[in-house]
Amino acid sequence: MARTEQQSNDRFNGKWFWRYASPAAFYPVAGTIEKLCWFLAISLTIVGLYIGFFRAPTDATQGEVYRVIYIHVPAAWMAMVIYLAMAFWCAIGLAFGTRLSFMMSHALAPTGAIMAAISLWTGALWGRPTWGTYWVWDARLTSTLILFFLYVGYIALAAAFDDKKKGDRASALIALIGAVNVPIIYFSVQWWNTLHQGASVRPGGSSMATIMLTAMMIMAFAFWAYCIAVAMNRLRTQIIERERSAAWIQSSVRK
Amino acid sequence: MSLRVAAQAVFRREITLFARRRSDWANPLMFFLIVTSIFPFAVGSESERLRLIGIGVLFVGALLAAMLALPRLFDEDAKDGSLEHLLTSPEPLAVLILARVAAISLALALPLALATPAFALFYALPSEVASILALTVVLAVPTLILIGAIASALLVAARGGAILTAVLVLPLTIPTLIFGAGAALKVLSGESPAAELALQAAYFLFALALCPLAAAAALRISTD
Numbered sequence: 001m002a003r004t005e006q007q008s009n010d011r012f013n014g015k016w017f018w019r020y021a022s023p024a025a026f027y028p029v030a031g032t033i034e035k036l037c038w039f040l041a042i043s044l045t046i047v048g049l050y051i052g053f054f055r056a057p058t059d060a061t062q063g064e065v066y067r068v069i070y071i072h073v074p075a076a077w078m079a080m081v082i083y084l085a086m087a088f089w090c091a092i093g094l095a096f097g098t099r100l101s102f103m104m105s106h107a108l109a110p111t112g113a114i115m116a117a118i119s120l121w122t123g124a125l126w127g128r129p130t131w132g133t134y135w136v137w138d139a140r141l142t143s144t145l146i147l148f149f150l151y152v153g154y155i156a157l158a159a160a161f162d163d164k165k166k167g168d169r170a171s172a173l174i175a176l177i178g179a180v181n182v183p184i185i186y187f188s189v190q191w192w193n194t195l196h197q198g199a200s201v202r203p204g205g206s207s208m209a210t211i212m213l214t215a216m217m218i219m220a221f222a223f224w225a226y227c228i229a230v231a232m233n234r235l236r237t238q239i240i241e242r243e244r245s246a247a248w249i250q251s252s253v254r255k
Numbered sequence: 256m257s258l259r260v261a262a263q264a265v266f267r268r269e270i271t272l273f274a275r276r277r278s279d280w281a282n283p284l285m286f287f288l289i290v291t292s293i294f295p296f297a298v299g300s301e302s303e304r305l306r307l308i309g310i311g312v313l314f315v316g317a318l319l320a321a322m323l324a325l326p327r328l329f330d331e332d333a334k335d336g337s338l339e340h341l342l343t344s345p346e347p348l349a350v351l352i353l354a355r356v357a358a359i360s361l362a363l364a365l366p367l368a369l370a371t372p373a374f375a376l377f378y379a380l381p382s383e384v385a386s387i388l389a390l391t392v393v394l395a396v397p398t399l400i401l402i403g404a405i406a407s408a409l410l411v412a413a414r415g416g417a418i419l420t421a422v423l424v425l426p427l428t429i430p431t432l433i434f435g436a437g438a439a440l441k442v443l444s445g446e447s448p449a450a451e452l453a454l455q456a457a458y459f460l461f462a463l464a465l466c467p468l469a470a471a472a473a474l475r476i477s478t479d
Contacts, residue, residue: 146426146429149422149425149426150426152422153419153422153423153426156419156422156423157409157410157413157419157423160410160413160414160415160416160419161412161413161414162414163412166412166476166477166479167413169476169479170409170412170413170473170476170477173405173409173469173472173473173476174405174406174409174423177405177427177469178426178427180465181427184430184458184461185426185427185429185430188429188430188433188434188454188458189429189433191433191434191437191454192433192437
């Protein structure tokens with residue numbers, strides 16, 4: 001059985017990070033992180049897109065279309081990273097019974113799903129002029145699609161419980177099972193892909209120009225900042241919603 | 256010793272229920288028959304074309320048919336209270352769930368696998384393909400039931416279970432789908448299906464090792 005937050009606090013008494021397992025303590029910290037990340041996200045996006053769209057040269061083989069990578073690649077990375085982060089917080093929540101961990105993974109899930117959707121959508125828009133088709137059953141496309149399904153399953157399951165605590169732990173279990181299965185699904189899809197069709201055109205198979213890489217990395221950091229900012233925003237909303245009867249909310253939020 | 260007795264009792268109870276309520280295994284079989292027979296209306300009746308899609312249609316049809324039985328896993332017991340007995344038993348819950356999954360898998364996989372070669376005739380598949388397809392269905396249905404046990408254990412306490420089961424379970428059955436149908440495709444093109452069968456069996460064993468434990472944890476969560 002999971003320990004309660006109070007028991008965890010008693011047991012790990014004196015460790016600073018346990019203090020921030022309390023929604024009340026983390027609420028203002030989340031606000032600061034959110035503001036900082038919004039600033040980073042906006043400024044990095046402006047710089048990254050400026051370099052990507054106006055400074056980076058046209059690609060020799062793909063023309064202007066390649067510029068979708070400044071959105072596409074960071075979104076695809078974030079879709080994967082967020083799933084890992086989500087599963088991590090789910091594991092922490094199940095192990096220590098910290099309710100903030102579950103809120104954290106609930107806050108991450110919609111952003112992760114949106115990132116998966118963005119990477120699929122921009123990939124399709126890129127695929128049409130480059131591969132001549134919106135969709136191929138390429139290993140990476142297929143596993144991103146399955147990742148999207150895993151996000152949807154998690155979100156739907158969490159929403160299906162009237163008892164929030166039950167929904168927290170049930171969806172956490174499903175997220176962990178998904179995390180265990182992701183590598184298996186990935187490798188089996190790769191296996192299936194090599195059986196059914198020849199290798200498709202690999203973007204970025206040739207080495208990238210430094211300036212393109214720079215713009216892409218800046219955009220990757222912008223996406224990180226954006227995702228953290230949105231997750232923190234959603235986390236704060238969840239804290240207010242769930243802890244609305246707590247005294248500290250009454251005094252600090254409702255002003 | 257008493258663990259064996261308890262597991263046997265759970266197993267025997269499920270088998271008895273299946274024997275007395277034949278619709279529990281006959282309905283999935285009918286579903287399988289109907290799904291596999293409506294596809295030709297949509298794609299046309301040339302045997303060349305049917306042979307191409309037959310393996311996929313039969314395999315997915317068998318999986319969907321088995322999925323119909325998933326709500327049966329814990330829902331009824333939660334309603335009539337016998338789930339409480341399972342939960343309060345001193346024996347490890349995972350073993351009891353495994354016994355129940357074994358019974359349900361047996362009662363579903365056997366009829367579906369036996370029907371597969373017959374339904375393969377609709378799709379003009381050669382008999383050696385049909386028999387390997389039956390074998391892969393035997394491996395795939397228990398894998399699906401094992402994964403489904405987790406989902407239906409979680410959904411005992413949730414709203415809108417049936418559709419959610421599909422959303423949660425089907426993505427996780429993709430490996431068994433790939434390897435199972437892949438084995439049959441290999442036989443169709445005259446090659447050895449050994450590698451695919453081994454991988455499909457590996458995924459089944461992986462599910463066998465982990466899913467009962469996860470389902471037990473899930474059941475504890477949802478009935479907490």
